[in-house]
Amino acid sequence: MSASFWKLVLVQFREFYREPAILFWSVVFPVAIAATLGAAFSEKTEIHQTIGFVGSLPKTGSFSELVKSGAKDDHGQIEFKVGSAASGQMILHLKQITEDSAIVFLKRGIIPLYLSRTSDSTVSFHFDKANASAQLAYFMIQSEPGQLSAEEKGTTIQPLTLPGTRYIDFLIPGLLVFGMMNSFLWGIGFSLIEFRMKKLLRRMLATPMKRYEFILSLMVARLLLAFIEAGILLTFAYFFFGIYPQGSLMGVILLFLTGAFAFTGISLLVAARVEKTNIGIGFINAISMPMMVLSGIFFSYHNFPETVVSIIQFLPLTLLADATRAIFIEGAGFGDTLLPVGILLTIGLITFSAGLKLFKWH
């Protein structure tokens, strides 16, 4: 190879490492994502899973044998192992709860299934057969040596198909707020950076245009578009899956508005200094991607370690997704939204004022 070939290679390398955003995006970010996801779904052979049990435990029978083989965990719940070293083991934590809270936990994705006692020696399984992790837990329990097939043992499966327990019920409210977040981060954050890069921001400021009107116009335009987008998604969800908010509609609207405010603030802060759109893309992705993965949009975040969960719960997208989901599938009322609304407003106020303070207009 000629010297110029290697020089060309070198040029590519230089271009790469001299752009901090690219460096972050291609080196730090994948590692960070791998680390977070790894924490949730590590290749440890033991998977922890909480399952519910309604009523008192059976005194005899193979399920009671299984429970007796276990020990108490840190929370005083019984934990027992199912599966084998070869197939991978699952540690089940038995949470004794009422039927009502079992349904709520199921909807929130905290438990994939629950059991109930049908006689002194038999139990019945309650789960959505379309839910893979519920199926997995069921088959792991059934595969235990000494456990017979469901029919022989007298255990029964009670399929759950009532609205609110299906995966689509979990997904739709999440998609609704996820779409809104993206709409704001890209629509406001990216646009502002583009305006700055093209010197349009500077040009417009040379006129008597009012700065607050400019920022407000971006926010209002996005809000209208986000409402239209949400409307389309909800119409689809209603006609195809019969999904609609079972709780307070006003609560949904209030959440949507405060979420919009919080994401406007975040967008403003992200775009405050960035001069180039290619760097802006990295920044916006660095904010939206982790929330997409962590905030329980596509799957429950309860698989993450408890310390991580305590942080995840306060991410703006998580607050919004959890509260919206509670209204949609648990029938939460207007009052239930006030705490997340308060936190979102605070996040919005902080990021908005910091963003305005740091904002580079010229």
Added chain:
Amino acid sequence: MMITQPQIENPVIDARHVRKTFKELVAVKDLSLQIKKGEFVALLGPNGAGKTTLVEMIEGIQKPDSGEILLFGKTWKGNEQPLRQRIGLSLQETHFIDKITVWETLDLFASFFGIKRDRCEEILTLIRLEEKRNSYTANLSGGQRQRLAIGVALLNYPELLLLDEPTTGLDPSARRDLWDIMMKLKETGTTLILTTHYMEEAEYLCDRIVMMNKGEILTQGTLEELLSASGGGEQIEIQTHQPVDLGELAGNPVFMTYHTLENRLVHTFTVTDTPAAVQLLLSKITATDNSIRSLKCTRRTLDDLFIEMTGQHLSEEA
């Protein structure tokens, strides 16, 4: 050679001992400049001369480290809104919103000034973009985009117009188009400041040329004043077939400067009277067997003047 300007009564722009530094770099140092109403002034200088920084301070985008700038007798501080109403400007290379049409762009900017739509029609005619009214700004040529930028700058009938390198990167005909628009403004009493590194542009459009270098005003005046103050005259370049020593002619008052290459074949003079000088040169050269290979008479330019004063060309493209 510095030509001082007399004090102007009620200047539109009054910059007093303005200084601006960026970290180590002194962009503008202790510069004073007054511009009267209706005057067209060119700031001419190479890249890095401080033209853009000066214009940005006049625009109120940059604040001087020391000194002050008054526009219509007012400082920017506390007068931002009323001053913005009276000023129009275009930046070096303006991009508009890609998927917004020419008309929509004008309409948007007009709304910032609270101006009626009729004015947008007038502007559209003035910048001759009527046919491009419904084109996206992204699809305009460089010249068209620059005309739109000037159009936007003119929307609010500005009393003061600031144009930062309005024709840089444009082809000669697009440049002419822009010059025509600006010439029409002369009749309206608009005051214009234009930065450029094209001498012809400064010469064609402006009443006064301010030459800047390294953050200072090098000299200023009309083109005639500048050229005559530096001795004026024309330049003669003569090439002979045989080497010849013309040094003794330089004593004649017709010749102001004389320069020859080592081979004594190419000779350059600046002269006060071209016909007389040519006569003298001819008789001297033809007195021997020698004869003239080529003869070139050119008018001295600001670039020549600039080279003389700084040792640099005005424009890198020159």
